[in-house]
Amino acid sequence: MSDKEEEPRIGVFVCSCGSNIGGLIDVKALAEYSKTLPNVVFTEDNLYTCSETGLAQIKNGIKDHNLNRVIVASCTPRTHEPLFRDCVKKEGVNEYLFNFVNIRDQNTWCHQKYPQEAFEKAKDLIRMGVAKAAKLEALDNIIVDATPTALVIGGGVSGMTAALSLANQGFETHLVERENELGGRLKTLHKLFPNDQKAQLLLDNLKKNVGSKENLKIHTSAQVKNIEGFVGNFEVSVEENGNNINLTIGVILVAVGTSLFTPTGYFGYDGKIRITQHELESKLNNNDVKAKDIVMIQCVGSRNDERVYCSSVCCMTALKNALVLKENNPKSNVSILFRDLYTPGTHYEDYYRRAREEGVVFIEYSPEKEPSVEENQIKVYNQYLGEELLIPYDLCVLSTPLVSNNDNKALAQMIKVPLEENGFFLEAHVKLRPMDFATAGVFICGSAKWPVDITESISQGYAAAARASTIISHDTIEVEGATSFLPDYNKSLCTGCEVCIKVCPYNAISKNEEDEIVITQVLCKGCGVCGATCTNHAIIIRHFTDQQILSEIYAYGGKEV
Amino acid sequence: MTFEPKILGFLCNWCSYAGADLAGVSRIQYPPNMRVIRVMCSGRVDPVFIFKALLTGIDGVFVLGCHPGDCHYLEGNYEAEKKFIMVQKFLKIVDFDKRIRLDWVSASEGARFAQVVTEFIESIREQGPSPLSGENIDQELFNNLKAMENSVSSDRIRALVGRQRRITEVENEYGEKVPIDEYNAIFDGAIHDEFVRQRILLSLSTKVLSVKDLAAELKLDPSEILENMLTLKSRGDIDYQSIDGNTPLYMRI
Ligand SMILES: Cc1cc2nc3c(=O)[nH]c(=O)nc-3n(C[C@H](O)[C@H](O)[C@H](O)COP(=O)(O)OP(=O)(O)OC[C@H]3O[C@@H](n4cnc5c(N)ncnc54)[C@H](O)[C@@H]3O)c2cc1C
Numbered sequence: 011m012s013d014k015e016e017e018p019r020i021g022v023f024v025c026s027c028g029s030n031i032g033g034l035i036d037v038k039a040l041a042e043y044s045k046t047l048p049n050v051v052f053t054e055d056n057l058y059t060c061s062e063t064g065l066a067q068i069k070n071g072i073k074d075h076n077l078n079r080v081i082v083a084s085c086t087p088r089t090h091e092p093l094f095r096d097c098v099k100k101e102g103v104n105e106y107l108f109n110f111v112n113i114r115d116q117n118t119w120c121h122q123k124y125p126q127e128a129f130e131k132a133k134d135l136i137r138m139g140v141a142k143a144a145k146l147e148a149l150d151n152i153i154v155d156a157t158p159t160a161l162v163i164g165g166g167v168s169g170m171t172a173a174l175s176l177a178n179q180g181f182e183t184h185l186v187e188r189e190n191e192l193g194g195r196l197k198t199l200h201k202l203f204p205n206d207q208k209a210q211l212l213l214d215n216l217k218k219n220v221g222s223k224e225n226l227k228i229h230t231s232a233q234v235k236n237i238e239g240f241v242g243n244f245e246v247s248v249e250e251n252g253n254n255i256n257l258t259i260g261v262i263l264v265a266v267g268t269s270l271f272t273p274t275g276y277f278g279y280d281g282k283i284r285i286t287q288h289e290l291e292s293k294l295n296n297n298d299v300k301a302k303d304i305v306m307i308q309c310v311g312s313r314n315d316e317r318v319y320c321s322s323v324c325c326m327t328a329l330k331n332a333l334v335l336k337e338n339n340p341k342s343n344v345s346i347l348f349r350d351l352y353t354p355g356t357h358y359e360d361y362y363r364r365a366r367e368e369g370v371v372f373i374e375y376s377p378e379k380e381p382s383v384e385e386n387q388i389k390v391y392n393q394y395l396g397e398e399l400l401i402p403y404d405l406c407v408l409s410t411p412l413v414s415n416n417d418n419k420a421l422a423q424m425i426k427v428p429l430e431e432n433g434f435f436l437e438a439h440v441k442l443r444p445m446d447f448a449t450a451g452v453f454i455c456g457s458a459k460w461p462v463d464i465t466e467s468i469s470q471g472y473a474a475a476a477r478a479s480t481i482i483s484h485d486t487i488e489v490e491g492a493t494s495f496l497p498d499y500n501k502s503l504c505t506g507c508e509v510c511i512k513v514c515p516y517n518a519i520s521k522n523e524e525d526e527i528v529i530t531q532v533l534c535k536g537c538g539v540c541g542a543t544c545t546n547h548a549i550i551i552r553h554f555t556d557q558q559i560l561s562e563i564y565a566y567g568g569k570e571v
Numbered sequence: 572m573t574f575e576p577k578i579l580g581f582l583c584n585w586c587s588y589a590g591a592d593l594a595g596v597s598r599i600q601y602p603p604n605m606r607v608i609r610v611m612c613s614g615r616v617d618p619v620f621i622f623k624a625l626l627t628g629i630d631g632v633f634v635l636g637c638h639p640g641d642c643h644y645l646e647g648n649y650e651a652e653k654k655f656i657m658v659q660k661f662l663k664i665v666d667f668d669k670r671i672r673l674d675w676v677s678a679s680e681g682a683r684f685a686q687v688v689t690e691f692i693e694s695i696r697e698q699g700p701s702p703l704s705g706e707n708i709d710q711e712l713f714n715n716l717k718a719m720e721n722s723v724s725s726d727r728i729r730a731l732v733g734r735q736r737r738i739t740e741v742e743n744e745y746g747e748k749v750p751i752d753e754y755n756a757i758f759d760g761a762i763h764d765e766f767v768r769q770r771i772l773l774s775l776s777t778k779v780l781s782v783k784d785l786a787a788e789l790k791l792d793p794s795e796i797l798e799n800m801l802t803l804k805s806r807g808d809i810d811y812q813s814i815d816g817n818t819p820l821y822m823r824i
Contacts, residue, residue: 086592087609088584115595116607120685127575127603134606428645436641439585439678448585448643492611505726509733513614515645537644538615542654543733545726554610559620562608566579567627571717 018049018144021077022136023068025059025084027114032057034118035129040083043133047140051075059084065097072101079103079143083111083136088442104148106491106553111139134566141565145558149491152531156242157260158482160475161186163234163421166194167464168456169265170216171471172478177226179479184257185220186248190231192217194267195457200291202464203330204357212464229255237262237424240532241451242487261451261478262425264435265471266458268412276310277383277408284383284406287327294334301342301405304335305388307381308348312411314377319432321411321461325352328409329361329370336368345371345401347381347390373399412461425452426516435459445474448535449516450489453478492553493534494518494541496527503548510540510549576630576695577704578605580688581620583613583648586637586677593681601685604692605633612636613673614647618658618732621671622720626713628704631670631695633688638675648675649736657732660762661719665712669698718769728765731758767791767799772808775823779812782821 022044026032037055044053052075056064059082071077080098084090087110095105113132121128158181162173165187173185191197193216199209220226232250239245244259270288273279281289287306293299306328312321325348332344346365351372353362366372373390375381381390388401414433422429427447430436435454438446445453455474456467481487496504504527511519511527518533519540529540529549541551550556564570582588588609594601610616613636624632634655636648655673662668672691676684702709703716722728739754770789774780782800786793800821803809812822 086595088589088592112592112607112609115592117595117603119595119598120601121603122598122600124603131603131606138606138608426645428642429640431640438643439589507726507730509730512737513650513733515647535644537612537647538610539612539644539647539650542615542617543650543729545729545733547724551615554615556617556619559608559610559617560623563579563620563624563629564627566577566606567624567629569627571623571626 016078018079019052019075019077020047020050020079020081020140020143021052021054021068021071021075022047022050022081022083022140023059023064023071024053024055024136025064025082025114026055026057027084028058031084031114031118034122034125035113035132040113040129040132040136044081044083044136044140047137049079049144050140052077060090060093065093068094068097069101072098072103077103079107079109079146081109081111081136081139081143083113083132083139086110086112086115106149107143107146109139109143109146111135138562138565141561142558145555145561147552147555149552151488151491152493153486153488154240154242154532156482156484156487157258158182159257159259160184160261160263160478160482161234161244161246161257161259162263162265164194164265164267164456164458165189165192165228165230166265166267166456166467167196167212167216168267168458168467168471168474169194169263170220171468172263172265172455172475173226174216174220174223175472175475176478177223179475179483180225181479181482183223183226184229184248184259185226186229186232186234186250188231188233192220192228192230196464198288198292198295200294201330201334203326204361204465206330206333234421234424240530241449241481241489244451260482261453263453263455263474263478264421264425264427264447264458265454265456265474266415266418266421268457268461269415271311271410271413273310273408273410276410277307277381277406279408283404284408286408286410287324287331288410290331290405290407294331294338299335299338299405301403302339303401303403304332304342304344304405304407305401305403306332306344306346306407306409307383307388308346308351308409309377310408310410313349317411317413317432319411319461320352322352323412323461323463324409326358326361326463328407329353329365331407332365332370333361333368336365336370343371344369345373347373347375347388349375349377412457415458418458425449427452427454445470445477450487450535451481489532490536491531492536493531494529494536494538495531495550495552496529496548497550500548500550501526503546505546505548507545509543509545513539513543515539574696574700576604576692576700577628578631578633578692578695579624579629580605580607580633580635581610581613581616582607583615583636583643584609584611585643586641586675587613587635587684589678590635590676590680590684593678594685595681597681599681599685601689602692605688612642612644612647613651614642614644614649614654616651616654618654618723619720621655621658622716622723625667625670625701626703626716626720628701628708630698630701630704631672631691633691634671634673635676635684635687636673638677641675641677646736653732653735657728657758657762658723660759661722661766664719664763664766665715667712667716670695670701714773715770718766718773721769721772722762722765725765725769728761731761764799764802767795768803768808771796771799771803772823775809775821779820779822781815781818783818785821
């Protein structure tokens with residue numbers, strides 16, 4: 011953090027991004043304008059700043075003009091900041107002295123009919139960016155030791171796959187399952203789409219592999235009771251069969267799957283002749299299906315106001331079981347009442363064709379005119395015929411959604427990760443970081459995130475294991491330096507009111523024995539809530555300090571107030 | 572010349588900023604009036620920032636975060652909301668609260684981003700330029716907002732808003748939860764008092780005044796002024812300067 015005293019020497023690189031920016035606004039004029047701004051000593055426009063040539067231009071700029079701050083005005087920091095940070099770092103400029111100005115995604119792309127206004131907006135944004143850059147401070151990333159061990163919570167198919175993959179890579183892995191047996195949902199299923207394999211076969215196979223690894227410790231009838239610490243160094247206490255075990259863990263994988271939904275009150279559900287698909291699979295396992303007229307109803311308890319989502323596995327489950335029933339008794343009548351049929355990809359669509367060929371009857375219903383289930387017949391309005399059909403049944407099977415576990419919230423609070431509105435776990439970014447949580451060192455796989463089938467659960471198990479191993483395959487890890495901070499020179503401002511301790515979602519702030527506030531940098535994720543709350547402005551949010559943000563406001567507002 | 576609103580937006584990195592990027596990627600068009608300051612979480616937005624922006628003459632300030640429950644940092648947006656509501660309460664006193672807005676946009680809601688931004692810009696357009704913009708600004712309004720900025724910078728107000736969720740939704744140190752109505756009554760009172768006190772301090776920072784003078788200047792009841800002056804005196808913020816006949820004159824320390 012030595013550059014503090016040094017006069018800022020800012021270089022501004024304005025990207026044309028082919029014609030994405032330059033096609034609407036004059037990037038040369040923007041570079042010229044940037045030259046007039048305080049502390050700017052060098053500016054340039056590039057066709058593509060992110061290209062080899064563009065990056066070389068930045069490096070040359072730094073060398074030739076002794077730049078100690080670099081601004082790129084181009085696309086968005088969300089995709090390109092790492093690239094440019096890396097570039098300036100290679101030329102000896104601290105990566106936190108780089109600042110991004112977004113003039114494409116949030117400017118030229120959105121104001122295509124307003125070139126003049128977009129030009130003015132880009133000028134303002136660059137001016138704000140320059141003002142902030144002048145106040146930026148060099149920061150160091152934090153280096154911490156990592157323990158090469160993994161904890162997988164949940165022993166369903168995704169958890170077993172992930173644990174096995176990590177153990178195969180040589181990491182000591184702990185698999186914690188709260189039931190007395192591994193397997194999850196798989197334990198009670200009959201056959202599996204899309205290849206009609208016996209569920210038991212896949213399960214036995216997985217269990218055999220998981221059980222044969224010496225570095226994979228299985229904890230059944232076990233629950234995670236407490237988690238403290240941070241990436242590379244989690245202290246986890248697990249209760250196994252009433253005994254307490256303490257583990258030091260480098261990474262945590264969440265694979266807690268889903269719960270089942272009991273459709274009490276829906277379509278006369280009674281668990282006997284009106285049952286769920288899950289109950290049907292148990293019956294099939296026990297060879298206990300005598301019925302000849304079987305009607306399945308899809309989307310029972312899902313895609314409604316209460317549960318808006320599609321559970322994604324029910325259409326395929328219904329097709330699978332319809333085919334099994336037809337195979338067991340070709341004379342039986344099987345009808346599927348559906349709202350929309352979801353059979354993506356070649357395998358699944360094939361299943362649907364087969365079901366048609368085998369004589370399974372498909373009838374569409376709309377949620378406005380739901381089927382009504384009577385004593386031994388079902389009335390369903392068919393919109394194509396424009397009339398009500400009566401279908402006799404001796405077994406009615408309801409396709410109900412997979413729902414989130416009730417105790418997800420408790421677990422989420424323990425590992426400090428968010429849930430989405432339906433109680434499923436929410437990943438860091440749906441596309442860019444699908445297996446990660448924002449909390450460093452914690453990952454997600456399988457249906458705990460969203461109802462998915464076994465194929466997808468297995469893929470996600472591998473994916474999460476791969477993401478996790480990027481951390482524990484190193485002895486040390488680097489975490490963001492842009493954290494909350496209570497500098498010595500601000501200690502006298504701190505009144506000890508402890509509001510910061512209360513608002514911190516990551517328990518990163520505490521009081522030491524001398525009754526002083528201490529911020530544990532590695533626990534801090536840099537959200538900045540403590541800084542905005544601090545009753546006496548003692549806490550500094552690095553990289554987003556009050557001074558930096560105020561300088562942006564003043565640069566736009568045109569004066570200091 | 573037609574009025575083009577000057578808008579400042581605080582966008583959280585994970586949801587609303589990503590939503591804004593997506594609007595771009597999808598080439599969804601919206602008016603070019605807003606400039607964005609990126610923060611990691613809407614909870615970073617210090618109430619002071621909002622007042623500072625308004626004081627520079629910016630016509631409207633928009634704070635955008637993740638939807639409730641979706642916060643990347645678990646609960647930062649709830650903290651943001653509490654602070655925002657407080658700022659609104661202050662601004663309501665001078666009928667300026669419609670110039671700020673808080674909303675939620677997720678990373679997948681490019682169209683929604685464009686829509687809420689457009690709506691906000693249009694609402695500011697209807698309200699017209701801020702009386703704090705341009706050459707001749709409304710000095711009384713400026714002083715009022717300055718007093719509000721000082722209020723939200725004060726430890727008393729910050730402690731109240733910082734503790735709000737713990738006090739009303741979880742429980743306080745003594746294991747009790749304060750009903751939200753009760754809390755609001757205390758909070759509203761504190762907001763009003765602190766504002767008056769900061770206004771008094773502001774006036775006394777440039778001149779020496781009596782209670783009557785202050786009551787006239789601030790258009791408030793002398794008894795209310797007196798009451799708050801006594802508090803300020805006990806806090807050590809003001810003191811008597813001299814006596815003019817029978818009337819004590821006060822100054823800022
Ligand atoms: C009726 C039905 C039929 C299906 N048929 C098929 C099919 O034919 N083909 C197919 O591909 N998919 C099918 N599926 C979907 C399949 O069941 C899921 O894809 C799969 O089970 C998901 O695996 P998982 O590991 O994510 O979760 P789960 O199988 O739900 O496993 C999660 C595990 O975590 C444990 N756990 C939960 N919370 C905790 C905790 N806090 N601590 C410790 N352990 C915990 C649970 O006890 C469980 O063992 C079907 C689903 C249903 C309901």
